[in-house]
Amino acid sequence: MKANSSVATCNCFAIRQAARFVSQLYERHYAKxxxxxxxxxxxxxIAEAGKVGMSEIAEAMVMDRTTLVRALKPLERDGYVVSEPEGKGSRKLLLALSEQGKTKLAETVECWHAAQAEYVELVGAKRxxxxxxxxxxIPAGATA
Known part of the structure; x- marks a missing residue:
């Protein structure tokens, strides 16, 4: 960095630091x-989409497909996410939540509410x- 630069003026540093802090807060709740x-x-x-393809998930989550596949593996292994061909003879797979996945999501939403409440308590509702x-x-503007 140049002499007049510092981490205090780096947007990436600030965003990543905040992201780690917020992620740790939410992870603590989701662990339950x-x-x-x-x-x-x-x-x-996936629940909001109903049935959705990998490319749509990757685009919405701003993830490359390889990272998405790795992230989905445990959800498929545990039976929370299932896939099926989009149509007869189609190679495109659509992902959906299984009944087990819907149950897990409902359980996890309670943890999400607790994490949201803690976060809002820390930073204030308006902020x-x-x-x-x-x-x-930011990603919406970058792709427009």
Whole structure:
């Protein structure tokens, strides 16, 4: 870094530091349900989508397919996520939650509520909402 640069002015440093802090907070709550924050995000996204393809998940989660496949493996292994061909003869697989996955998501949502409440308590409801909106706008603006 140049003499007039520091981690205090680095956007990446600040975002990654905050992301680690928030991830640790949420991970502590999700551990009670036996899932990680990444797994919860995948379960929730797939549940909202109904049936969804890998490329749609990867794009929405801003993940490369290899990372997504690794993240999905334990969810498929544990029977929470199932896949089926999009149609007869199609090579494209659609992912959906199994009944077991829906049950696990419902259990984990309680942990999510507790994590959300703790986070809002730390940063304030208005700041939490504003920050979330700003962060969600970053990848949306980058792809527009």
């Amino acid at each position: 349900a036996g899932v990680t924050a990444a797994q919860f995000s995948l379960l929730a996204f 939490a909402d504003e920050l979330r909106q700003m962060l969600l706008a």
